[in-house]
Amino acid sequence: MPSRIDDLRRALPEIRASDDPADRVAYARDLWPRHHLAVRAGNVGAHRPGFIVWPETTAEVSAVVTWAARTGTPVVPFGAGSGVCAGILPTDEVVVLDLKRMGKIRGIDPAVPSVDVEAGAMGVPFEEELVRAGFTLGHFPSSILCSTVGGWLAARSAGQCSGKYGKIEDMAISLECVTGTGEVVTLHHRQHGPSLVPIVIGSEGTMAVITRATLRLHPAPTTRAYGAFSFPTTERGWDAMRRAFQAGKRPAVMRLYDPFDAMLARQGSVKGSPRSPRGEGAPSPLGFPGAGTRALRRGLQSPRFFNALVDGPLSIALGPALLVVIFEGDGTKPYEDLAETRRMFEALGAGWEGEGQARKWFQHRYSVSYRQAPVFAKGLFSDTMEVAAPWSRLDAVYHGVRKALGRSVFVMAHLSHAYPDGCCIYFSFAGSAAPDPSNPAAAWDEGCEEVYDRTWKAAMAAVLEAGGVLAHHHGVGRSKAPRLAEELGGVGMSTVRALMKAFDPHGILNPGNLVAPPSPDPYRHDASPREISP
């Protein structure tokens, strides 16, 4: 019997395809941190796809999907694989459809202004080309170096400048998609009429392959005004953020760090400041100044104690919460906005810290995300959880999730996406395997996996209980899918399934993603080395 790839090659000889073992391992996962535990344990290729295709045109995407619908082959759209929720978790039945060979800008319309861009465009070269033409998209996820336009849309991404430019869903004007039947359809945003654009945005590869998008642009800013403020508590800081957004201020960046995160930001160790270069007094795994790995591992085995220390006796030493603000635009407006915001914040008891911290943040704005590898290399794990809620529920969500996470991991937080009606809280956490006296020989990575799963389960329950939403911009994937029914309710879930059926009647697009129970099961034990068959 011919293999599926042979069948595809016969049917579509012009499309580049590979089932090379190295390619299959390279496409075996996204960047869900739990996968890193498996990789660390030596289990690198447990979820390999059958093969990978690299179409170059919408017609080729349509041909692949049509072929897949005819043969019943599951298709997983792939941007850059930077998703962090197991949205990409193939089986050997799956063909991964990588869109990166479709990365061209097809045109810029300066009158709107807008850009027509292919979905596989990578963040940095895309934005650089826009800037050369005098525009910006205004979308700067920390993963901009390793993510695509299609991935941003499919996962409802948020960039660091969401305060002025909104999230990716606020930028989309139209989407060209290939549905699960292979049909090419262009969906349009409508101000006063029905639109399917908001349905495909956030569908995480389960309803259509996004092949092209028209996105709203802004003139590239010519002026930036920077400022930083200290607040005695995180709560006082977010109250100031709320007041600023409700007064109509739209800073591109307004980021509030809790005292621990603020201490790291001030020292620059997490932010990659020149004051803590690698090599001489290099930053420790989490940026804890001077903390040795062994001590850290031990400390993280008693996270409750560690968290209590930071919230209690150490809190005075840590210093205040830090709020970083950047206004951008044209002429003197950003400076005027900053001056007014400063007056407002000082009246609320904030301390003005000058512009240095904001400038430093801006300079190192992408480096923080790449500090995860050293954490894993030291035998620990880390992850982030980004949730959202109206302002009136923020306190309950902040304290509820912090408490839930704090039982098994060390936790810190910052708030970096604010709106007039609410805010996102971004928790960062780090943990370690818990010692098991009954089984001292227990494998370390499996132990980490167990703590990791327990942590997420408790935190997801806490956010839902406090009235927040499970995710603000990372999506659901398979990792949060088991809790999605509690988020959307039974009718919400059945509606999402019905939408999947309408777009993809054969159920071939990323099956098992965004539904409960997810498949394949993302929580199966993976952190033990297994033999890889060729």
Next chain:
Amino acid sequence: MSLVFEIDRESLLVRAASDVSVAILEESLRGEGLTLGLDAAPPSTGVADWIAHGAPGASSPYADPASHLVAGFVATRARSGEVLRVKPSPRRSVGPDLLALVFGMEGRLFALTEVHLVVRRQDAERVNEPHGVRADPPVSDAEARLFDAIGGVVW
């Protein structure tokens, strides 16, 4: 239904029952120093009907990308009467935005029973980023087919 409307002042959200007139809601909000911030005079229709017809008079979402009109809602499925609840949140990333099955859909799939609208303080600075995005392009045949397919499975 006992709920007419309720204001969450901290979040600047108003939770309104489906049949509250937009004009009356706006008048009541103004009494509280708040406003829906519409570009046109508020219609006398109920909020559910207004949303189902695409909220005529509401300003373009591209004018203030960080704000939005509807933060959450409760709706019943037109055919089965089952209840869909989308809790208020400034933004979310938990799958498709189900508001699209209500907004501008003229009640074909769901009937709104309650809505959480974002309101503004009357003294707030008005954000109005210039843009030339076409407001309401016509629905193509391919889009219409998808709407029909959705109508065939969402009930």
